[in-house]
Amino acid sequence: MTVRMGFVIITSRCIDCDACMVACRAENDVPIGKTRNWVKSSGVQGEFPKVKEVFQPGNCMHCEHPPCVSVCPTGASQKRADGIVIVENSKCIGCKYCITACPYDARFANPETGKADKCTFCLQRLEQGLKPACVQTCLGKSRHAGDLNDPESVVAKLIAKYPSRQLLTYVGTGPNIYYIDEVVPEIPEGK
């Protein structure tokens, strides 16, 4: 089967330490004031004393049908064969069309390069056999990344075992981040 790179994020394990954002900034030289990933809060839910707050980390969903790629006038935005969505900087004119077209607000205009910027799945690390920086650093083990089509991968095993959801599926983008809200006591072994 073809490779389909994506993320599984377990919201119940996120403690909002924002280490993923720091790690991404350090790894990818993301300019201050912009970010390639985020942690969103549900706000306080329920009534005292039964209150809770859920954190939902995110980044580019490396969509199956990415509108950011189809609208790009120069072919700079591309979806690779392994599913990773990238921007080829030399072709990008900085028109920002892709930024307006992403329903997850996962892109930004990089003020230093003048190009569209976004999560690259840490390609430079993948080539060395490493996980993306945000996944590597996640101390709650909330973030996981890998080939969703490979049954031996952690992500596929998690999706097989727990109910998961994707964001804004009705927009038709086919996002490749799967969220698990249930308590996951043990992370399965895998690639």
Add this chain to the structure above:
Amino acid sequence: MEITWGLLIVIYLFTAGVSAGAMITSNLTLLLGGKDFERVGRWGALISPFPISFGLGVLLLDLGSPFNFYRLFMTLQVRSPMSYGSWAILFFTLLSVVYLYLWLPQKLQIVGEAKALEQWKRRLAKIIPFLSVGVASYTGLLLNAAARPLWAAPLLPVLFLVSALSTGVAAVIFVSAITPWQRARQGELHLLTKVDALLIALECFILLAMIVMGRLSSLSVAAAFGSMIYGQFAFIFWILIVGLGLLVPFSLEYMELKEKFSVRWTLPVTIGSSFLVLFGGFFVRYIITYAGQLTRWF
């Protein structure tokens, strides 16, 4: 979300529409009206290249990598409206300059023989309208393709097309009524005013249809239209667009066509109402661009 596409893009969307509309006005008055409509035909041709050239300059300023813009013309991405739109605009702008030359007074036409030029003028006038319709409406397709709730409205290209025609006619009325040289005759202005009033009525109808369809659509889309009709954009929508941009000029044009104004007032009213149409047309682009970005799927 913050505003990614700001005023510069609004200006571009507006000027491209004015140019395309003025061009069609000139083409059709030439083909259907002939000598009787020479002045408005000429003014349409003389105006047409400028707004869009200005808009393109502004668009370049908005690019993050302006020196890379030639990349647009090294490829054709069939799924990207910005890609085929850029090609359409390139040809439109070039042809509009040629067309302008064909309308210059004879003593300024240094190249070409008068009779041949006149033939070319008619030939171009038959081709360019298709390109103009493309330029006027692709901006709607462009917003359609960016998956945002307000911009998903299928009528957007039609709204932009009608608004472009209306502002184009208004620009021709405005310039040809205000100029001392080659000022339009009353008959010419009368016809254009009639057309413009019809276009305004049509635009009102399309806006209404868009809003009804939007409000009956999914929650995100309904909320996006809500921001226009009772949310943060309500003032711009009701006062600047519906009031000053549509109803007031429509009433003025209607009364003018019914000859309710004395001769002294006809020209100022013509100039005033055409200005208001341009004003309203600008804010149509503004509200769609801004409200579209400040509303999102949920």
